[in-house]
Amino acid sequence: MTTSAVVLALAVFGASAVEMVEALTIVTAAGVTRGWRSALEGTMVAVLVLAALVIAVGVPLARLVPINVLRVVIGALLLVLGLDWLRKAVLRASGHKALHDEDAIFAKTVADLSPGSAKEAGSETAGSWRHGRRDATGFTVAFKGVFLEGMEVVLIVITLGASSGHLALASGAAACAAVVVCVVGYLVARQLSEVPENAMKLAVGIMLTSFGVFWVGEGSGLHWPGSDLMILVLVGVFAMTAFVLSLAMRRLGPSRRAAAAGSVPTE
């Protein structure tokens, strides 16, 4: 296995794990409040739709589009995604943005979905579909949670897999992460807040940014010294950058404008 294949598998695994933690929070909340059958059915349908998307879009993309064009476009997409994850992770690590609190999200989703809640009463599917032990609200919430969180994973699987010819490896790494998160989530009894989500997001952001820079360079005709090994160098450079930026931001503190507003946004 080449260096790029190993880093690719790690990047997809990490990205998938982060998104699956968020999806698992929503599915668990839907399962606890609306019944596990509908929540698990919603999850299964979403996973099937996401897998169909990978096959329908990823395979033709890898076969029909010229590899260098694919690498530039895909590298640019990875760069946008990676830089956004990196930016948010640095802001969270330095205290300029609130950490993603899975416990709070779980509690809010449970409150919203509990029978009799204002949000549940106002939903289009409230009260419907419950006769045959199925619950439309539970199904829809679980489906939306897994589908929306999984879309970023699908994009990463397609972009990384198609540009490097490792679509099967990327899909396998994403599936492994989903299984690992489900098993760990079950074992730790819903204590998803214990997962070091920001550190994982930081690591994945570094890897996606490195891949983005590497693929855009390769696709545009640049020959990186050391070929695939350059990915590791880029990972080191961006890890160092994130570390220095986090330290600097911690020392800087909030800007005058932010201090005057007195808020720490969560998104």
Place this chain on the structure above:
Amino acid sequence: MTVVVRAVAAFARFWKGFLIGDAPELFVGTLVFVGAALGLRHHGAVAVVLLPAIVILFLAGSVLRGRDRS
């Protein structure tokens, strides 16, 4: 609104959120980076140093902008 129009609107919203989101400067930085990569592809050593530097510059700018908004 028809189902098709709603689907297209949701698709457009998804890509706008994905590409631009709340940090449009990173989207601009990526376009600058792709332009620089295409322009510097025959300048090996310079490109190897400059391309990651462009990314670091835009990331640092975006993080500082995030501090202003926090």
